[in-house]
Amino acid sequence: MKLGMLELLKKWANKLAAGLSDLRVAIILLLVIASSSGLGTAIPQGEPNSFYLERYNPHPWLGFLGGEQLLNLELDHLYTSNWFLFLLAWLAVALLLCSLRRQWPALKAGLRWLDYSQPRQLSKLAVATSINNSNGDQALLDLATHLRQKGWAVKPGPQRLAARRGLVG
Incomplete structure (x- = not known):
């Protein structure tokens, strides 16, 4: 019973690693991080909460983000927000796994002797x-x-x- 559970866990971990190490995931993460950074550039950062409420409640940013939404999405301190730091960590893990899954087999193949005899x-x-x-x-x-x-x-x-x-x- 334990062996079957271990195999299932290993299979699940391999699928998770394959999903995380997909280069398409890393590219999407880069695009999301770049877009988010653009938001952080367009919206003033680090101001008191009253600044966002007074400025963006009467005139929502881009017509739909009011002061409350900006604060709830942590766009007032985007670069230190939990979700932005999570995206950066996810990108780092994805790139690390992608590199390991692609470079490790290449390194092992490079260390093998190709012995031509003919x-x-x-x-x-x-x-x-x-x-x-x-x-x-x-x-x-x-x-x-x-x-x-x-x-x-x-x-x-x-x-x-x-x-x-x-x-x-």
């Missing part, structure tokens, strides 16, 4: 080089030692050598 595969690489040497095996061992000393990761194979340095490799 000459046709190797010839397509821009940095592939073939060197003929009469002392093949010993030359490969010497080259592997030299590359390791220069900070390369080396993966020797039969009559061949693969080396990489960093993620670009």
